[in-house]
Amino acid sequence: MKNIIAFAGSNSKNSINKQLATYAANLVSNVEVIVLDLNDFELPLYGIDYEVEHGIPDNAHKFLDLIKSTDGIVLSLAEHNGAYATVFKNIFDWMSRIDGKLWSGKPMLLMATSPGGRGGATVLEIAKGRFSYMGGNIVADFSLPFFMDNFSDDKIVNQDLNEELIGKTTLLSKAL
Numbered sequence: 001m002k003n004i005i006a007f008a009g010s011n012s013k014n015s016i017n018k019q020l021a022t023y024a025a026n027l028v029s030n031v032e033v034i035v036l037d038l039n040d041f042e043l044p045l046y047g048i049d050y051e052v053e054h055g056i057p058d059n060a061h062k063f064l065d066l067i068k069s070t071d072g073i074v075l076s077l078a079e080h081n082g083a084y085a086t087v088f089k090n091i092f093d094w095m096s097r098i099d100g101k102l103w104s105g106k107p108m109l110l111m112a113t114s115p116g117g118r119g120g121a122t123v124l125e126i127a128k129g130r131f132s133y134m135g136g137n138i139v140a141d142f143s144l145p146f147f148m149d150n151f152s153d154d155k156i157v158n159q160d161l162n163e164e165l166i167g168k169t170t171l172l173s174k175a176l
């Protein structure tokens with residue numbers, strides 16, 4: 001059976017993006033879903049001086065190995081001040097020091113959500129623009145606005161948005 005990893009670009013214990021990523025990944029049929037949490041891959045803040053002195057930390061290698069050994073990726077990015085949350089940018093930077101094409105061509109459903117009406121659209125656009133230079137293979141993207149209104153009891157409660165997401169997970173499923 002194929003497997004996919006699902007994770008959020010967030011280190012919040014109650015991450016709304018982790019909730020969305022988990023929900024979306026479980027909509028993909030006939031795959032084993034492995035939900036990852038960036039809190040389990042703590043890393044020092046990236047800096048060239050640290051890297052020269054200590055090398056690249058094991059957790060960056062471990063996370064990259066998980067990407068390389070999966071069949072597909074469901075990632076939902078938190079938006080902080082119109083950009084990646086620090087914890088995501090940090091692991092992204094560390095992994096890019098090992099392999100500039102870190103996403104390794106793995107089919108990806110890329111998402112973002114936020115409590116606001118833009119649903120993390122700004123960070124989603126940044127990632128869509130950047131990942132393609134870094135081995136990214138984004139087969140579908142999805143933004144969920146007004147998370148608190150549209151997501152409840154571990155699922156999307158707005159029918160139109162739910163159907164849109166189901167369509168996107170089908171695209172991922174076909175690409176695996």
Ligand SMILES: Cc1cc2nc3c(=O)[nH]c(=O)nc-3n(C[C@H](O)[C@H](O)[C@H](O)COP(=O)(O)O)c2cc1C
Pocket residue numbers: 008009010011012014015016017018077078079080081082083113114115116118119120
């Ligand atoms: C420092 C900071 C900056 C934020 N900036 C944005 C923003 O630019 N756009 C947005 O939609 N939400 C913003 N938010 C709200 C986040 O979308 C919200 O905290 C959300 O829960 C983050 O996702 P997470 O729960 O998966 O960590 C910000 C939150 C913080 C703490």
